[in-house]
Amino acid sequence: MDNVRLLTSLVLLSTIILSPGRNGSAAAADQCLACHQSLGERPSSLFKHDVHFEKGISCADCHGGNPKAAEMEKAMDTTAGFLKVPKGDAISRTCARCHADSARMKDFGSSLPTNQWALLQRSVHGGLATSGAEHIAQCTSCHGAHGIFPKTNPRSSVYPLNVVKTCTGCHANAALMRTYNPSLAVDQLEKYRTSVHGMRNAKGDIKTAECASCHGSHGILPPTDVNSRVYRANIPNTCAGCHSNAAYMKGYNIPTDQAERFERSVHGVALLQKGDPGAPSCNSCHGNHGAVPPGVESISNVCGTCHALNAELFSSSPHKKAFDEQHLPECETCHENHEIKPATAAMLGGAEDAVCSQCHSPSDASGAYHSAVVMRSMVDSLKSGEDSARALVNEAEQRGMEVGDAKFKLRSVRQAWLESRTVVHSFDVNRFQKVADQGLAAALEVRREAGDAIGEYYYRRIGLGIATLILTVLAVALYLYIRRLERKPHPTSGPGRPPG
Amino acid sequence: MKTLSHRIYDWADERLHLQELVTFMEKKSVPRHRGSIWYYFGGVTLFLFIIQIVTGILLLLYYKGGEQLAFESIQFIMSKVAFGWLIRSIHSWAANLFILSALVHMFSVFFERAYRKPRELTWLSGMMMLFIGFGFGFSGYLLPWNELAFFATKVGTDIAGIIPVVGKPIMVFLRGGDDVTGATLTRFFGFHVAVFPGLFTILLTIHLIFVQRQGMSEPARFEETAPKERTTMPFFPNFMLRDLLLWLIVLNVLAILAVFFPWELGVKADPFASAPAGIRPEWYFLFMFQTLKYLPASLGVIDGEVFGILVFAIGGLLWLLVPFWDRSTVRGRRSRMITYVGLAVIAYIIVFTILGWTT
Secondary structure, three states: OHHHHHHHHHHHHHHHHHOOOOOHHHHHHOHHHHHHHHOOOHHHHHHOOOHHHHOOOOHHHHHOOOOOOOOHHHHOOHHHOOOOOOOOHHHHHHHHHHHOOHHHHHHOOOOOOOOHHHHHHHOHHHOEOOOOOOEOOOHHHHHOOOOOOOOOOOOOOOOOOOHHHHHHHHHOOHHHHHOOOOOOOOOHHHHHHHOHHHHHHHOOOOOOOOHHHHHOOOOOOOOOOOOOOOOOOOHHHHHHHHHOOHHHHOOOOOOOOHHHHHHHOHHHHHHHHOOOOOOOOHHHHHOOOOOOOOOHHHHHHHHHOOOHHHHHHHHOOHHHHHHHHOOOOHHHHHHOOOOOOOOOHHHOOOOOOOOHHHOOOOOOOOOHHHHHHHHHHHHHHHHHHHHHHHHHHHHHHHOOOOOHHHHHHHHHHHHHHHHHHHHHHHOOHHHHHHHHHHHHHHHHHHHHHHHHHHHHHHHHHHHHHHHHHHHHHHHHHHHHHHHHHHHOOOOOOOOOOOOO | OOOHHHHHHHHHHHHHOHHHHHHHHHHOEEEEOOOHHHHHHHHHHHHHHHHHHHHHHHHHOOOOOOOOOHHHHHHHHHHOOOOHHHHHHHHHHHHHHHHHHHHHHHHHHHHOOOOOOOOHHHHHHHHHHHHHHHHHHHHHHHOOOEHHHHHHHHHHHHHHHHOOOOHHHHHHHHHOOOOOOHHHHHHHHHHHHHHHHHHHHHHHHHHHHHHHHHOOOOOHHHHHOOHHHOEEEEHHHHHHHHHHHHHHHHHHHHHHHHHHOOOOOOOEOOOOOOOOOOOOOOHHHHHHHHHHHHOOOEEOOEEHHHHHHHHHHHHHHHHHOHHHHOHHHHOOOOOHHHHHHHHHHHHHHHHHHHHHHHO
């Protein structure tokens, strides 16, 4: 035992003498580091390069104990405050002793935020681990323990080029992830490597998005949380953080007005103004982890994930071949991409502002121009038929008539109108006419029923007028009869006759 | 040469001895005084009851009870059945006018002290008919199975459930279970078209027999008038024709109300939906409903609502038994207290009904 003590003392002494630490006096006095380093332990050698070591923080600042004591028993005496290796939440609490204290952080000359621990606790990683004894993630889960570097340092586990590896350490581990969320995908890394972001990141571009760029770092929330950066309605803003920043995007040669245009689009209005949770966001078309701009040939597939019938009809239409031959993006050619306007009847037909007339002219031998004009006139008839039927139903309803049936049938007109907007993608006049005719017939039926109800309204008033007249005449006649009757003396009426 | 009508009368008289009835009716007379107008409200109430019976039977031809059918059948009556809208509207309006007319009749009898000896039983039978009338209204309100009726019935039966000891069994009996469901609708339908009409008809017969046997009540001031100055009119044809005149006017008013203010159907009841705003019972229950709303949750040893219900129950009982405790009238004196009580009750009902309607 004495030999061990002697050896330890000699090693410590030599370490103190020979140690060239940046914080000479502090390091020289740190018996913990000297001893553990001499034993060749990896944590101590890592710590020598750690940002904390550079700031003069000793082993004892995290682990407790007496760094000045040369003897191991005294240095690591738990009764004197030695904490051993912190476990579970004690790890993060240890970090938070400084990192959640702005005054202490200032003393170290740091301008880092001090809310990381609070954010982490509220984040999805702040949930209870399967062990039930601690939070899912601790500070060290991402930052490491003894080899922590500033995030701008390429050696840091949270350096932009390393973040993906750090996150997927858990997120690509199917066995581990299953214990928390069996439905959560574990192929994010594979997808990411196929994305523009991932490919650039792999080439060393630290400006392209990695996990933390979109999900955040300490305060990561699930995508279903309205406060999450990747909640559907927040995604345009998250993407715009880089993609709308012209200075940041300089050099990539892509536009920076997508978010602005998306906000004005029918999708953007539905998602951001009307709060429609089913409306698409950036990732609905571009993908999320595997984000790429859809190619010309795949646009109809992308749009078709939601607009399935339109895409199917378009694929079997004469336009499909023509567009392919001319390398025209399918849906985008007529509808635009980011700034998709509501599809109105004005898009159809031969007018100057109609999209059909951008390619077709009256002299077209295919008759396509004529078809467009015919379909436009049918849409207009359907719309005016619906409007007039609705106006009549409203009028009848305002007059207090029961028009529940007509109102229900009005839905068929609307349905036909909606269907016509889909069928138009077949660019087949006969098929379109079939749908339009159904709607027009329904509109006619509704108009007839509503008209009957209005007729019934007037009939009731006339009937009431006649009934009131008859009753009034009867009442007046009766009144006059009573008066005449009471003018004549009656044997049982008058004074003096006992009643009953 | 006898006219055709005389010949028909003679033919019937020969077989049915109608002359006796005519003589009885000719001899029967009605006192004339400044309060004579109130005599007509009994007849108006009867007329409205007859309308209810006739329109109710017509509605029964198409009405289908049951959670899934009730609302739709009324919708069908209002939109598809010839004059169905008119019949339903008249039934709904006449129901309200019936209660109004019955209340006017009851208060006129109260203020004229017509309940005094020997007409105590006439008063009792009339009051019971009024209570059944309320029952008619409460049960009929649910039959269209619309949202407003559903929740009003829920609230109404909830209130019944508050009564100590017997409240819960009464509530379960009324609802046909713990909640307002299709079973409640079936039950209320049964009350509305079978139980109440049966009881009402028996009471009405008794009431009319009493009136015929005892004649029209005369106010005390009429009795104090010298016999020479007392005037009367024959029941037949004078009073009856005046009754008929009023009935014609009421029918006219009903027709106008039914056409210009058709009774709305609202939206179908959805037991899983939350209660819509503005749930309130029919107007004649509103003063009680409003009172219960104003009462604090607890009044020391007793629950606020229980206290309210007990007060109304005791008040109703005292009102019902007024012929037996109003000793002044029996002794031939005109009790001012009765007038003040009556006026206070009317003022209370009017004020709380208005408050219930406007708040």
